[in-house]
Amino acid sequence: MSLEIAASTTETTEYFKNPSFWRLISEDITCVFQRDPAARSRWEVATLYPGIHAVALQRIAHSLWKRNWRYFPRFISYTARWWTNIDIHPGAKIGRRFFIDHGACVVIGETAEIGDDVTLYHGVTLGGVSWNKGKRHPTLGDRVVVGAGAKILGPIELGNDVRVGANSVVVRNVASSKTVVGIPAKVVQRNTARNDNPEGIDLNHHLIPDPVAGAIQCLLDRIRLLEENAGKRGCLHVAEDDDGEECHHCDARDLCDDDLTSPTETTIHFKNRKQ
Incomplete structure (x- = not known):
């Protein structure tokens, strides 16, 4: 009896570790309802979502690729690209539960690796930057969300629960639970957002600060601090006898005008320069 139970447990474990093709497709369809409020029925998702079609064809092509087939899997990939406008190398x-929302112009390279419950939006590229035949494409952990138009380049790794802002270019490793934005992408402190999805998939990858605006604000605060220490506020006075070629007025008057109300007091921390 104990041997039968052990055998049954082993079969169940193997079933979940190595699910069948139809189970994978069923999970891909089901996960759409967790991440796309526009989805209405399984039939609609199965027949009208190009991301589902592209992933299903890639799973077929990949199974053949692992058996050392080369031309036919590439032909399936080519057909999928023509049909769905999504290019995934076999x-x-x-x-599992991989979702490409909208699906237009997504490119995934040969040595890319994608974990479970990953979501990509349109225009995403998981590309390579090397001619080497080895590992040259990114590795994405579980529950990663990549915003529209983002490019993740090279054999880098993105940890679990990473979020990539739209149109960012990621060229370095990203630790788990971080949000990156910009060109090149940098880690930013993401504002805590309420997760309204009852399925537990947090798609609020747009709730990120603007690091460029933050840097500009820091510079403005620094300039204001220096002017106050020098006993001067507003734009610097230009001598009347200065006949140089530089412009004699300030184009940034809206930023340094004395009539503007003073900004909210902010604590600024400057790095100590090493001697």
């Missing part, structure tokens, strides 16, 4: 390793 050599890419894709986890």
Whole structure:
């Protein structure tokens, strides 16, 4: 009896570790309802979502690729690209419950690896930056969300629960639970957002600060501090006898005009320069 139970447990474990093709597709369809409020029925998702079609064809092509087939898997990939406008190399390793929202112009390279519950929006590229035939494409952990138009380049790793802002270019490793934005992408402190999704998938990748605006604000605060220490507020006075070629007025008058109300007091921390 104990042997039967052990055998049954082993079969169940193997079933979940190595699910069948139809189970993978069923999970891909089901996960759409967790991340797309426009989805209405499984039939609609199965027949009208290009991301589902592209992933299903890639799973077929990948199974053949692992058996050392080369031309036919590439032909399936080519057909999927023509049909869905999504280009996924048959050599890419894709986890479970993978969702490509809208799906237009997504490119995933040969050695890319994608974990479970990953979401990509349109225009995303998981590309390579090397001619080497080895690992040259990114590795994405579980529950990663990549915003529209983002590019993740090279054999880098993105940890679990990473969020990539739209149109960012990621060229370095990103630790788990971080949000990156910009060109090149940098880690930013994400504002805590309420997760309204009852399925537990947090898609609020747009709730991120603007690091460029933050840097400009820091510079403005620094200039204001220096002017106050020098006993001067507003734009610097230009001598009447100065006949130089520089402009004699300030184009940034809206930023340094004395009539503007003083900004909210902010504590600024400057790095100590090493001697």
